[in-house]
Amino acid sequence: MIRLLLADDQALVRGALSALLDLEPDLEVVAQVGRGDEVVEAARASGAEVCLLDIEMPGLNGIDAAAALRRDLPGVRSLIVTTFGRPGYVRRAIEAGASGFVVKDTPARQLADAVRRVHSGLRVIDPDLAAESLIDGPSPLTGRERELLTYALDGSPVATIAARVHLSEGTVRNHLSAAIGKTGATTRSEAARIAQDRGWL
Amino acid sequence: MIRLLLADDQALVRGALSALLDLEPDLEVVAQVGRGDEVVEAARASGAEVCLLDIEMPGLNGIDAAAALRRDLPGVRSLIVTTFGRPGYVRRAIEAGASGFVVKDTPARQLADAVRRVHSGLRVIDPDLAAESLIDGPSPLTGRERELLTYALDGSPVATIAARVHLSEGTVRNHLSAAIGKTGATTRSEAARIAQDRGWL
DNA sequence: AGGTGGGGATGACAGGTGTCACGCCGAGGT
DNA sequence: ACCTCGGCGTGACACCTGTCATCCCCACCT
Numbered sequence: 131m132i133r134l135l136l137a138d139d140q141a142l143v144r145g146a147l148s149a150l151l152d153l154e155p156d157l158e159v160v161a162q163v164g165r166g167d168e169v170v171e172a173a174r175a176s177g178a179e180v181c182l183l184d185i186e187m188p189g190l191n192g193i194d195a196a197a198a199l200r201r202d203l204p205g206v207r208s209l210i211v212t213t214f215g216r217p218g219y220v221r222r223a224i225e226a227g228a229s230g231f232v233v234k235d236t237p238a239r240q241l242a243d244a245v246r247r248v249h250s251g252l253r254v255i256d257p258d259l260a261a262e263s264l265i266d267g268p269s270p271l272t273g274r275e276r277e278l279l280t281y282a283l284d285g286s287p288v289a290t291i292a293a294r295v296h297l298s299e300g301t302v303r304n305h306l307s308a309a310i311g312k313t314g315a316t317t318r319s320e321a322a323r324i325a326q327d328r329g330w331l
Numbered sequence: 332m333i334r335l336l337l338a339d340d341q342a343l344v345r346g347a348l349s350a351l352l353d354l355e356p357d358l359e360v361v362a363q364v365g366r367g368d369e370v371v372e373a374a375r376a377s378g379a380e381v382c383l384l385d386i387e388m389p390g391l392n393g394i395d396a397a398a399a400l401r402r403d404l405p406g407v408r409s410l411i412v413t414t415f416g417r418p419g420y421v422r423r424a425i426e427a428g429a430s431g432f433v434v435k436d437t438p439a440r441q442l443a444d445a446v447r448r449v450h451s452g453l454r455v456i457d458p459d460l461a462a463e464s465l466i467d468g469p470s471p472l473t474g475r476e477r478e479l480l481t482y483a484l485d486g487s488p489v490a491t492i493a494a495r496v497h498l499s500e501g502t503v504r505n506h507l508s509a510a511i512g513k514t515g516a517t518t519r520s521e522a523a524r525i526a527q528d529r530g531w532l
Numbered sequence: 533a534g535g536t537g538g539g540g541a542t543g544a545c546a547g548g549t550g551t552c553a554c555g556c557c558g559a560g561g562t
Numbered sequence: 563a564c565c566t567c568g569g570c571g572t573g574a575c576a577c578c579t580g581t582c583a584t585c586c587c588c589a590c591c592t
Contacts (some may be wrong), residue, residue, distance in 0.1 A: 140414065145439020146347035149354055213341065238346020272568060285486055285520020288549070301570050307550055317550085317578095319486020319520055473538060489579070502540050508580055518548095518580085534592090541586075549578065556571080562564080 132249045135161040135178035137169050137195065138211075139187045147182070147211075147241075154242045166190030170198050173206055180249050183228075185212040185219060193219065193226045200227030209248045211241075215256060217263035218329025230254035269330040275309040278302060280331050283322045333450045336362040336379035338370050338396065339412075340388045348383070348412075348442075355443045367391030371399050374407050381450050384429075386413040386420060394420065394427045401428030410449045412442075416457060418464035419530025431455035470531040476510040479503060481532050484523045 134151060136159055138144045148159045161176035163169055167189035173181055181199060183192035190198070196208040209230035210223045220231050229248045232241070233256060244254045271279070281291045292302045306318045315321035325331050335352060337360055339345045349360045362377035364370055368390035374382055382400060384393035391399070397409040410431035411424045424432050430449045433442070434457060445455045472480070482492045493503045507519045516522035526532050 140435040141438050142412070142433075142435040142442060143344055143347065145442075146344065146351040148351075149439075150347040150350035153350055211343070232343075234341040234343040237342050238350075241343060241346075274569065284524055285518055287518060297569095298571060300572060303550065304552095304570085307552090310550075317486055317488060323485055475539065498539095499541055501542060504580065505540085505582095508582090511580075536589100536591080538589090539587085542584085544583095545581085547579085547581105549576100551575085551577100553574090554572085557569085559566100559568090561566080 132157050132245065133160045133177055133179045134158065134245065135163070135169070135173050135176060135181040137163050137166065137181060137187060137192065138184040139164050143184075150238060151242060151245070157242060157245060164188075166192060166195040169195040170202050173199060173203055178206060180245055181206060181208045182211045182245070183208055185210060185214065193222050193228070196223060196228040197226040207248050207251075209244060209254065214329075215259045216327060216329030217259065217266055218269060220255065220259045220263040220329075221268060222329065224253075224255075231259065232256055233259070266328060269325075269328070270312045271309060271325065271330055272305075274305050275312070276325070276331060278305050279309050279318070279322045279325050282306060282318045283326065283331070285319050333358050333446065334361045334378055334380045335359065335446065336364070336370070336374050336377060336382040338364050338367065338382060338388060338393065339385040340365050344385075351439060352443060352446070358443060358446060365389075367393060367396040370396040371403050374400060374404055379407060381446055382407060382409045383412045383446070384409055386411060386415065394423050394429070397424060397429040398427040408449050408452075410445060410455065415530075416460045417528060417530030418460065418467055419470060421456065421460045421464040421530075422469060423530065425454075425456075432460065433457055434460070467529060470526075470529070471513045472510060472526065472531055473506075475506050476513070477526070477532060479506050480510050480519070480523045480526050483507060483519045484527065484532070486520050489519075 134157060136144050136147055144162050148162060151157045151159055160178055161172045163172045166187040169181060183195050185192040192210055199206050199208050207229040210228050211232055213234050215233040223231050230244055230253060232244050247254045278291060281294060288299055288302050292299045310318060310321045313321040313324040315324055335358060337345050337348055345363050349363060352358045352360055361379055362373045364373045367388040370382060384396050386393040393411055400407050400409050408430040411429050412433055414435050416434040421432050431445055431454060433445050448455050479492060482495060489500055489503050493500045511519060511522045514522040514525040516525055
């Protein structure tokens with residue numbers, strides 16, 4: 131019997147996945163959480179062996195939750211189950227110690243197999259995504275550029291961003307200009323979108 | 332036995348919801364599709380009585396799919412099940428003839444009840460969302476403004492948008508300026524974000 | 533016939549934006 | 563000691579953007 135923890139911020143999806151996995155005779159969902167920062171505690175309390183983690187969650191994202199599990203409960207394996215198959219996500223998930231990465235597009239019947247493989251110590255990674263994440267390599271953005279791009283995601287004017295990070299307006303423009311160059315974009319909005327698509331944020 | 336159709340573009344979510352609903356003795360999932368433009372045909376072929384529709388789907392969105400069902404198969408009821416509880420979505424869904432609207436945040440055990448109520452002819456609408464959709468009223472945007480805002484969503488420069496819709500640059504600026512005024516924003520990116528949040532796009 | 537409102541367009545102006553050159557500092561590698 | 567690189571800053575310049583005034587046409591309503 132493999133003991134599972136589900137982490138997803140949408141209660142309906144969580145409950146549905148639980149119903150799906152409980153159909154398998156060798157799988158058992160022993161814990162469910164809706165926030166990333168509750169994963170470690172719930173995993174410890176429930177004695178989960180494999181954690182299924184969504185990436186987009188309040189409190190702590192799934193990748194950082196995987197890293198926290200790696201640190202605090204090294205025996206527990208984690209499997210990222212997410213909507214967005216962004217290349218950078220795969221890389222960061224593996225670096226954070228996740229054992230698997232599947233997107234929510236995959237057929238339902240394959241999920242149980244993925245869980246079993248992860249439990250037995252294998253890595254499970256969507257082959258298309260693995261290829262993509264090798265092709266465009268790691269993020270070329272510096273820390274500041276990444277930070278400023280996240281603030282630029284919603285199209286805020288430079289002045290607003292500068293105020294938020296306590297920097298001069300000119301400095302913000304310079305960093306964003308560098309990010310625009312590195313992403314091949316022509317405006318900061320486009321650069322932010324590209325960086326997000328690649329999982330660089 | 333209530334016969335159900337599931338429409339969601341994520342195969343995993345679709346399969347999981349199917350597992351969840353099939354646990355109920357009086358519910359039966361008789362069809363699953365991953366595109367909005369396959370809903371009517373699948374509903375007809377399977378003899379579904381209630382259709383659970385996600386909004387974001389390729390081909391045709393869930394609201395337009397509900398309208399198509401209303402037109403072609405008036406006896407079939409539809410229940411929107413979506414991630415985003417945007418006020419404008421609720422209004423448009425009801426106008427399109429949907430019988431219910433629930434967000435994916437709702438507890439899993441409430442879904443089966445919602446399906447039963449919809450099947451019996453009742454309306455099921457998240458009370459918070461219903462209130463919100465009454466407060467900020469229908470979209471004040473004209474057709475052009477709405478169209479141009481959707482193109483402005485990704486932060487494209489005015490010149491790009493103008494080329495795409497075959498309009499003069501000045502005209503595009505005028506329409507966007509009007510949209511900025513109506514949304515209370517200060518830039519077109521912000522206006523586009525606000526309009527999207529309210530379900531006006 | 534006259535009013536109203538959406539759609540389209542032009543021109544002008546103030547202010548925001550992207551780029552570039554140049555400078556300074558501190559951390560890390562050789 | 564020297565070089566490199568990230569980070570921070572200034573100033574200048576061309577270009578883009580948001581706003582406003584002022585036209586035009588057409589559909590619709592009264």
